Amino acid sequence: MTAREEELRSGLGRYLSARWNAATTVEAVSRIPGGASRETWKCQAAIGDTWRGLIVRIDPETSLIDTDRATEYRAIEAAFNAGLPAPEPLFLEHELEWLGRPFSITTEVTGCQSSPDGIPEAHRERLGRRKWQLLGQIARLDPVALGLGEVMPATSVEACALEQVDYWAGVIADDEMHPSPVAEAAVRWLRRHPPPPAQKLSLVHGDYRTGNYLYTPDGDIKAILDWEMAHIGDPLEDLAWSMDPLWSWPNCDLAGRLLPHGEAIASWEQASGLKADPEALRWWQVFASVKGIGIWISSSEDFHNGASKDPILAMAGWLVGDRQEQILVDYLSPHSTHRFYRVTP
Amino acid sequence: MIPKGAAGIDHLATRMVTGLLPKAADAYMAADIGLLAGLVRLVAQDFDRAAEVLMSDIEAAAAIFREAAPHVDDEVLKRRMADAAASRPPGLRIETLNAHADVAVRVLIDLHAAVEEARDAGAGWAPALDRTLWAFLDAYVAKRAYDSAF
Numbered sequence: 001m002t003a004r005e006e007e008l009r010s011g012l013g014r015y016l017s018a019r020w021n022a023a024t025t026v027e028a029v030s031r032i033p034g035g036a037s038r039e040t041w042k043c044q045a046a047i048g049d050t051w052r053g054l055i056v057r058i059d060p061e062t063s064l065i066d067t068d069r070a071t072e073y074r075a076i077e078a079a080f081n082a083g084l085p086a087p088e089p090l091f092l093e094h095e096l097e098w099l100g101r102p103f104s105i106t107t108e109v110t111g112c113q114s115s116p117d118g119i120p121e122a123h124r125e126r127l128g129r130r131k132w133q134l135l136g137q138i139a140r141l142d143p144v145a146l147g148l149g150e151v152m153p154a155t156s157v158e159a160c161a162l163e164q165v166d167y168w169a170g171v172i173a174d175d176e177m178h179p180s181p182v183a184e185a186a187v188r189w190l191r192r193h194p195p196p197p198a199q200k201l202s203l204v205h206g207d208y209r210t211g212n213y214l215y216t217p218d219g220d221i222k223a224i225l226d227w228e229m230a231h232i233g234d235p236l237e238d239l240a241w242s243m244d245p246l247w248s249w250p251n252c253d254l255a256g257r258l259l260p261h262g263e264a265i266a267s268w269e270q271a272s273g274l275k276a277d278p279e280a281l282r283w284w285q286v287f288a289s290v291k292g293i294g295i296w297i298s299s300s301e302d303f304h305n306g307a308s309k310d311p312i313l314a315m316a317g318w319l320v321g322d323r324q325e326q327i328l329v330d331y332l333s334p335h336s337t338h339r340f341y342r343v344t345p
Numbered sequence: 346m347i348p349k350g351a352a353g354i355d356h357l358a359t360r361m362v363t364g365l366l367p368k369a370a371d372a373y374m375a376a377d378i379g380l381l382a383g384l385v386r387l388v389a390q391d392f393d394r395a396a397e398v399l400m401s402d403i404e405a406a407a408a409i410f411r412e413a414a415p416h417v418d419d420e421v422l423k424r425r426m427a428d429a430a431a432s433r434p435p436g437l438r439i440e441t442l443n444a445h446a447d448v449a450v451r452v453l454i455d456l457h458a459a460v461e462e463a464r465d466a467g468a469g470w471a472p473a474l475d476r477t478l479w480a481f482l483d484a485y486v487a488k489r490a491y492d493s494a495f
Contacts, residue, residue, distance in 0.1 A: 030371060031371075033376030179447055179454055181453060181454050185454075185482060192465070311377055311384055312380055315380050315495065319383070322491055326486050329483055333479045335476070335483055
């Protein structure tokens with residue numbers, strides 16, 4: 001066991017004992033690879049002979065996405081309480097005395113994987129339909145009724161789209177280490193061609209994509225993860241992000257490596273009760289790539305100037321950012337052959 | 346100098362995957378080694394092409410500035426374009442080329458915004474220049490594309 005693992009084992013044992021009012025043993029502490037926004041660890045905790053798998057998300061020294069842990073935790077809580085597959089939220093802790101940094105704890109969802117490389121071909125279509133049906137169910141949620149208005153900025157159906165553009169254009173301007181001519185051209189395009197008002201305001205997951213849900217070998221989804229960018233907005237934002245060509249690179253015939261784009265949209269429309277207007281969806285697809293570039297630029301800036309030298313930050317900033325620019329040029333250049341542009345339902 | 350630099354660096358990545366990855370103590374370390382090997386392969390590609398990529402940015406932007414100059418009314422932008430088109434990098438180190446290319450690309454971004462405004466206002470010359478600027482962006486992205494299995 002490393003010194004860090006021992007530190008967490010001890011700190012979590014003290015914390016859980018205090019919260020559960022019973023002596024709690026913590027074992028099998030190990031870090032889960034892939035998490036870029038927070039350190040993600042799993043462990044086993046026991047009161048007496050009863051063991052329980054837990055996931056601990058710890059604020060990093062630096063991260064790919066600057067997010068508020070309360071927003072993420074409350075979004076998971078809202079989704080879980082609404083009956084969506086999400087890890088059961090247990091604790092949100094802001095104090096530093098236990099692990100040295102703030103953290104949250106959820107139950108572990110077992111028997112699943114998240115890697116897009118493991119998608120079972122025999123169950124690919126079932127998994128795809130389930131993925132976009134669940135996204136449609138998220139689109140049905142009223143975030144204010146769920147209490148999320150307390151932790152998420154208010155917006156309107158008219159303003160939510162361009163507010164998002166302003167936010168991510170600001171991230172790019174703040175964090176870029178070199179000028180971003182493609183992203184800037186795309187931001188100008190988004191502002192010149194605003195979409196129609198949202199059909200409704202809903203809970204937007206913010207990072208709904210292959211890799212951010214746990215699925216079983218037979219193609220069921222047991223948990224939707226990574227809610228740190230959740231906010232109130234246009235549900236088309238999630239639909240567009242979920243179909244970004246990055247998530248099926250390099251073969252972009254299937255959205256998220258799962259379904260033809262038209263079938264993904266149809267599943268979402270059926271579950272959400274909303275329509276995916278092709279022009280509005282196109283706008284959100286361009287936006288998705290601008291947002292992506294904002295995230296990748298931030299991760300690169302964190303890698304170069306921040307405390308963490310986690311290679312996933314460099315991979316996001318160097319390789320993924322490069323691909324995202326290829327997608328944007330494909331969307332917008334007058335010379336494009338539109339290799340990636342497939343939104344027609 | 347590293348002999349056959351790009352290939353030499355790529356060999357290091359291969360060694361990480363074949364020699365170190367199988368000996369990783371846990372899944373997290375294995376993922377880290379895989380990512381590091383992938384990043385080293387990107388470094389190998391940039392080692393070979395970085396100077397050419399940046400010099401071609403600088404030269405292509407200068408050509409656009411000369412083409413656009415007769416149409417630009419904004420005197421400040423016009424001066425920045427002329428300065429960028431006339432200046433040469435003071436050296437060939439990548440850091441120097443990067444700094445020089447950054448200045449040129451910043452001017453090009455402002456020119457592109459001005460051309461779009463002129464196009465939307467109906468200026469007859471603007472659509473062709475807008476296409477030229479997009480051709481620059483097409484090439485800008487294409488020459489930076491990495492070959493990667495990730």
